[in-house]
Amino acid sequence: MTNPLLARWDTPFGVPPFAEIDESHYEPAFEAAFEAHDKEIEAIASSADAPTFDNTVVALERAGSSLERVGAVFFNLTSTDTSEALQDIEARIMPRYANHMSSLYTNQRLFERVRQVYSQRNALAIEQDGVPGSDRRELLEELHRRFVRAGAALSDADRQQVATIDEQLASLQTRFGRNVLADTNGFELLIEEDADVSGLPGSVLEAARAAAESKGKSGYLFTISRSSITPFLQFADNRELREKIYRAYVRCADNDNDANNREVLRDIARLRARRAKIMDFGSHAEFMMDDRMARTPARVRELLDNIWRPASRRVAEEAAALQDRIRADGGNFALAPWDWQYYTEKIRSERFGLQDEQVKPFFLLEHVRDGAFEVAKRLYGVSFEAVDVPVYHPDVEAYRVVDADGTFIGIFLTDYYMRDSKRGGAWMSHFREQSNLDESIRPIVINCCNFPKASPCLLGMDEVRTLFHEFGHGLHGLLSNVTYPSQSGTNVKQDFVELPSQIMEHWAMEPEVLRGYARHHVTGKVIADEVIEKLRAAETFNQGFATTEYLAACYLDMAWHSIEEADCPTVSDLERTAMESIGLIDAVDPRYKSTYFQHIFTGDSYSAGYYSYIWAEVLDADGFEAFREKGLFDQDTALSFRRNVLEKGATEDPMVLYRRFRGRDPEVGPLLASRGLTEDQ
Ligand SMILES: [Zn+2]
Known part of the structure; x- marks a missing residue:
């Protein structure tokens, strides 16, 4: 009987024949697809012909089509419609899959051929049939970069060292995440049934009562998970309790117990710095930026600084307005971080309050x-x-x-x-x-x-x-x-x-x-x-706060990933220096502090990359401004966005694509305006 994952799909539009596929088909299909891909790779790597763009780079593009198909069905369904059986298969297949991909990019014979094509890239007739061929150049550079970043260009000793660092990082990063989870679960704010819960809406109290019941307790249970602490800080009238839960939150994975992340994250930062040096980069931030649109840490800092200045002016105004509100409500204390969301929520609901029903x-x-x-x-x-x-x-x-x-x-x-x-x-x-x-x-x-x-x-x-x-x-x-x-x-x-x-x-x-x-x-x-x-x-509304707390975390991220291995500051020193250098006000903390900054310490991909949310926001605000200027549905602008961005995928440097659409480099003005951070707003 044929495996439907490997057969031709005679369905309308070649959609996967979902009804014919059952769980028993995945593993044999993956095995067959791995084997087919291995054979294709071997044929390219051992070819007797001199390496060319077509017999190496394009041949690799053609290879692995069966794996693409099987993987697309499997990875989509494990996300959208999984089952215990699929999860079991996933646990077995994922390590196999990761291994398969990493052995591709460390294949020395293959890399040698890619390297040879790459070294002739300027002499290569990249242009074909009169087409400029920038996509071919980009394809070659990207392929070469993948091999290099996987360590293919290193000496055996260095490659071995990188492999060891990667293993150590994997276990430290897992530990970092486990510690955050353990400390998050370790803190409980249990409020007695008849105690002070004024201000908290009924739906929030119901959820807190259910949380208490699920642990066999009576009363209301709040934790420092975002979904629990956020409504508490917004609505609880009791200031002492707000302070208590807030302090627990900012000390997450920074307590005197086994789940303390201070040394774990310093080890991660040092290992990343060492790996970057082996890879011939000045810092981990530089290493990561080599594979991003921003290209250099300096450009990221420039962007952050350009937004920081107006945002910090605005956050000071917001703080003053909140202090006024505290005084007007009869409070006789200085605004603290655990007051921010509470008083902001009061003003928000008065000014823009919209009920769900509306x-x-x-x-x-x-x-x-x-x-x-x-x-x-x-x-x-x-x-x-x-x-x-x-x-x-x-x-x-x-x-x-x-x-x-x-x-x-x-x-x-x-x-x-x-x-x-x-x-x-x-x-x-x-x-x-x-x-x-x-x-x-x-x-x-x-x-x-x-x-x-x-x-x-x-x-x-x-x-x-x-x-x-x-x-x-x-x-x-x-x-x-x-x-x-x-x-x-x-x-x-x-x-x-x-x-x-x-x-x-x-x-x-x-x-x-x-x-x-x-x-x-x-x-x-x-x-x-x-x-x-x-x-x-x-x-x-409240965008001074939202922007500064986010940017402060971006600065922390960049600081941790610019350090020298031999000169790694303590968590307190690095945080103090980084925040003093930007002048963050006392009433605001970074969105994440180091010990629970999971984006950057539980894996590599967002390390030195937390900035990318606002980088993209600069682009979308500036890009949309083009439509505002010419008309929301202006056909020339739309066509330019389609031709230069939507159709182009990764065929060219994204900054070049953007410039072609916009006629200039992206500017931060429209983002500042959309967040209400410009002077006159
Ligand atoms: Zn998205």
Whole structure:
């Protein structure tokens, strides 16, 4: 019997034949796909012909197509519709998969051939058939970079040392995360049934009572997990309790117990610094930046500084306003970090308070989705038509995406509802990526969210933004128009990938667009202008705080990853120096302090990379400004964004792509304006 994962898919549009696939098919299919890929790699590595761009670089692009297909089905389903059986297979397959990929990029014979092609890159006729061929140059450089970053260019001794460092880092990073979890679980604020809970809304108290009950206790249980501490700090009138829980939060994994992360994170920082030196970089930050759009730590610092100055002016004003509010309420104390959210919430609800009932009925899921489709239609002329194809779950809906001239673009799947078999969060993924190497391969893109399933399904404002955000990633995958698979769609640098998604969020909030899709789900009435006004005004509120606490964490991240191995400061020294150098006010702490800064210490990918959220925000705000200047749906601007960004994937340096769209480098002005941080606001 043939394995459906390895057979030809005679389904409409070549969608995976989900109904025919069962759990027993995955492991044999993976084994066959690994073997096929190994054979292809071996053929390239042992070729008797002199290495050329085509017989090495392009050949590697063609290799592994079976693994692509099997992996796409498996990795999508383990995220969206997993089971115990799939989890067991995942536990066995993941190490095999990681090994397979790392042995590819440390294959010395293969690297030697790549290196030879790379060394002739200037003499190489990269141009082909009159096409400039910048995608070919980029493909070669990226491939070479992958080998080099995997350690392929090192001496055997150095490579061995890097492997040892990687192993040590893996275990330290795991320990860092476990310590944060242990200390988070270790703290409990249990409030007696009849004690002071004034200010806390009923829904928050219900959740806290359930939390207590689940531990066999009575009363209300609060913890320092974000979902528990945030409403507590916003609403609890009792200032001493706010201080108590806040202090516990900022001491997470920094207590006198086994879960203290101070030395763990210093070890991580030192090992990363050592590895960077072996790789011939001045610091870990430089090493990471070599693979990002920002290119150098200096450019990141310049960006942070440019936003820091206006943000710190604004946060001082906000602090003064909160102090006034404390005095007006009869308080006789100086504003402290545990007061910030509490008094901010009071002002927020008075100024922009919108009840859920005023907003949610206007955001029926189907209307919001169609609103996103409408934006794509008006910008790019593409339309989405419901289509009947095999899907893996009844919640999944499929659309045939067609260009203005009727050309078929790809298949777009939506999987919007929460369920036990799906992981949390929202994301875009694909079952097939676009490419034009030997034939035109059309993409199958999917958007996943976790909206509570209900009929009608009414969304909150954050969920509306999420839907538009993922749809933006979806368009990046769908409108991709590249030759080589590895350059397709969203396979771009980490600090560039959020541009297409975040820019879409701007349209969601435009009054003109809202009036189109935000219609009452029963009466059909369009959302009122006063409500739109309030929604938009709330966006710039408290942004001095939000921006400085985030930037402060970015500065910490950069400081830890610029250190010398032999000269690693203590946690207290580094934090003090870093915060003094920017002048962070006492009433604000960095969004994360070192001992619980999981983004940067539980794995490499966001290390020296916490800045990338605001880097991308500079791009999306500045990019959207082009539409504001010329018109929300200006066709020339839209076409330029499509041709220069959405279609281009990773075929060129993202800064070059951006400049081609915008006609200049990105500027921070529009971001400052959208956060309300410019002088005159
Ligand atoms: Zn995103």
